[in-house]
Amino acid sequence: MEYPFSKIEPKWQKIWREKGIFHPEDFPSQPKYYVLSMFPYPSGILHCGHVSNYAISDAIARLKMMDGYAVLQPMGFDSFGMPAENYAIEHNSHPRITTEENIQAMHRQFDSLGFGLDWEREISTCRPDYYVWGQYLFKKLYEKGLVYRKKSWQNWCANCQTILANEQVVNGTCWRCHNPVTQKEQEQWFFRITAYAEELLDFSKVIDWPERVITMQKNWIGKSEGTLIDFPLEDGTDSIQVFTTRPDTVYGVTFMALPPEHPLVQKWLKEEPENRALKEFCERVINEDKISREAVDTIKEGMFSGRYCLNPLNGEKIQIWVTNYVVMDYGTGAVMAVPAHDERDFEFARKYGIPIKLVIQNPERTLNLETMENAYIEPGIMVNSAPFDGMYSEEAKIAISKFLEEKGYGKITSAYRLRDW
Known part of the structure; x- marks a missing residue:
């Protein structure tokens, strides 16, 4: 027996609309349940991918209705963006025309699918009655x-x-x-999302959050305690500021690692247009995937900039390298590279013949640069670090940070992986 959907479904869909079956009251006596799916882009019509998503939401909504809930399942259109504009351009029309046409077409498709949607609460992001509130909120945020x-x-x-x-x-x-x-x-x-980093890390008022979710949020925000240190350029024209959680290794810095996006690198490229090798290297690295650049197994690459900065504690000249393994998305976008005590820096220094300086010995005092095959990253005893020699490295972190702050070379602070968006 065939199912005559073209006769049965329109009949009941009409009854649902007339009786407002899917339009709950604002303050119902039943328990409330809210089902919200991602709004579609009206840059065309609905396809099978849309149907599979909305069918799942609709099944949940109908189950809850049968369980006695007042269910709100609204629908809207994410219509104020590039997809809608590009669609209009492709069809040689104005976005206002094609967007509204597509919205009406999607309306008909949703109706024919029989989804239990509350169309009286429809929104469309390209209509003034919606975006006026976005403008209002933006203005308030700007004022603050x-x-x-x-x-x-x-x-x-x-x-x-x-x-x-x-x-x-x-x-x-x-x-x-x-x-x-x-x-x-x-x-x-x-x-300025970072203004709320500490509030986002305060879970004292959070009720019934799973521990794994709290851990995820902590990792996402990524708070680190450390020190900002200024390394003046050798020519005195500027300085490079770094954030480090390892101030105990500052005497072991043998090169500065900057990403191609760093403002100083971009400034130097403009000042030296003839430096084609560096320009081509920067252009290539900038267009590489950021996640891959930060991956542990990424092949480390770099070019010496021909410039130097100075270690603020002992005045030693430090080579400035432009590298592919540093990005602008954390700290200041510059890394004070300590090859003896950081695996990435160790690998890079070995590859390019950059000096390696040991400033933390293991408790057994057996480390030797000539035989080291990996960076030493554990706590230990300070060496080659002037007045801090012999101090335990964890104590030296505090002592060196305070010394830098007293001398005006640095500042004890916090940094976050969270960035403004």
């Missing part, structure tokens, strides 16, 4: 100093003419059009 503009490197799709989140870059290409993604520096608006 929680929104600001600055230059930043972003994933850029030249075809879509838009910035992409890291999650939208798939194998180096745009998730929508598969065009190669490059890095582009441009001014952006940022929300």
Whole structure:
């Protein structure tokens, strides 16, 4: 027996609409249940991927209705962005026209699918009655100093003419059009999320959060206690500020590692347009995947900038290298490299013949640079560190940090992996 869906379904869908079956009261007497799915982009029509997602949500909503809940399952359209604009351009039309046409087409599709949606609470992000509140909130945040503009490197799709989140870059290409993604520096608006880092780490008022979720949030925020240290450039024109959790190793710094995106590197490239080798290296590294650059097994690469900075504690000249394994997304974007006591720095220094200086001995005092095959990263006894020699390294962290602060060379502070967005 065939199921005559074209006759049966429209009949009941009409009854559902007329009786407002899926439109709950604002303050119902029954227990309430809210089902919210991600709104679709109206840059076309619904496809099977949409159907599979919304069918799951609808099944949950209907089950809860049968269990006696007042269920709210609204729908809306994420219609104020590049997908809708690009669709209009492709069809030689105005976004206002194609977007509304697509919204109406999706309406008909949703109705024919029979989903239990509350259309009286529909929103569309491109309509003034919605985005006026976004503008209102933005203005309030701006007035409070929680929104600001600055230059930043972003994933850029030249075809879509838009910035992409890291999650939208798939194998180096745009998730929508598969065009190669490059890095582009441009001014952006940022929300000062880092102003709330400590509040986000305060779980005293959190009720019934699983420990794994709390751990995930702590790791996501990534708070580190450490010291900001200024390394003046040899020519006196500027300085490089680093954040380190290992101030006990500052006497062992033998090179400074900067990412190609660092403002000083970009400044030097403009001052020396003839340095094509460095320019090409920077362009290549900038367009590499950031996650891969930070991976432990990434092949470390770099170029000597031809410049030096000075160790603020002993005045030693330190080579400045531009590398692929440092990124701007943590701390200050500069790393004081201590090859004897950091695995990445050790590997890099061995590869490029950069000096290695031991400043922490193991308790047995058996470490020898000539026989070391790996960096020594455990606590130990301070050596080659002037007045701090013989001190236990954990004690030296505090002592050196205080000394740097007293001399005006540094500041004890905290850094977060969390960034403003």
